[in-house]
Amino acid sequence: MKGALAWPFLRLYILALFFFSANAILNVMIPLRGHDLGATNATIGIVMGAYMLTAMLFRPWAGQVIAKVGPIKILRWILIINGFALILYGFTGLEGYFVARVMQGVCTAFFSMSLQIGIIDALPEEDRSQGISLYSLFSYIPGIIGPMIAVGIWQLDHLSYFALTMIIIAITTGIVGFSATLHGQDDADTAPAQPEKMPYGPMTVFLQLFKNPFLLKAGTIMLVASIGFGAVATFIVLYVNTYQVGHASLFLAVQAVTVVFARFFLRQYMPSDGRWHVRFMLGVLGLLTVALFFIAVGPYVGAWILYISAVMIGLTQAMVYPxxxxxxxxxxxxxxxNMLLGLFIATADLGVSLGAALMGPIADMVGYANMYLICAILMALITIMSIERRPQFIEK
Structure with missing residues (x-):
């Protein structure tokens, strides 16, 4: 096979699958373990939110470092650090989980940027979008089976199985990652000899979020939508246990299957012409608003509405970011x-982090159902904000 489906790139996609499989398990396992240890929702939220918050802070800087050192060399160092973080989960409590989440956040910032920059640099222009789409697709696949594995480990009530799973993932990811190449290129070939001088520094780039109207609009929408995504990812397991409605692993699997399906089969319906499509944005953001409302009323209506909301969240997650x-x-x-796009990605990271760290204390005060109702109200406001008639937005 050639292009984005050539073996060196398939190996990178498989690496992404293994790398993100740990997180698919941890997103369920950490809240369950935290609850067993008597932690509050605020504490669980802080531990979970540390991951994306760290990724957000390091992501703009990661692009500059990778440009100087080369994606493959950075990738191998990151896999070593990530391996230590995963092993740490098997032998510590919540304090160790927090340290491991911070380490994972740093690793994810560099890992995702390394793979995407490596794919973009190595592929011809006509194959780049397919390469990035396949990378994104493989990163979502673990979400289908990971939650079920996590619930199974938790029900066995033996931490040795959890530790063994993390060790296996760390070793497998390392083996696949250390053999990764880009068509036989070494790091000297993949790292530019004279990196382009960037107009923004790692800190001053954040000011562009308020100066650039396009970045402000897209970043604000992505931030609030990601708060909803983060609240669901962090607390849906505890929500299900509290209200005894549905199965969390099935909910997360349905959501992940929908994301994979939509990314693959609905990509031709996603606008890609440089114009702001108001009806499309209203529809996509409206789906997430209704889905969060469905979760809020789930304890009173039943499990079926919970699974419908999983499909709606999956559709939104698949379409809003691309x-x-x-x-x-x-x-x-x-x-x-690239730095400004990295800043946009950082708003998504921050939103997911706030969905855990901010919504955790709110859930402690008002309960899970009302917390999701608050998320739905925030999404309704941001959906209205997506109505845009300024010529610079709607014209190509």
């Missing part, structure tokens, strides 16, 4: 575009 990224790729200035 659509906004494509829009920004047309509207952002060419000089420093």
């Amino acid at each position: 659509t906004l990224t494509s829009f920004l790729s047309f509207k952002l200035p060419k000089v420093g575009r």
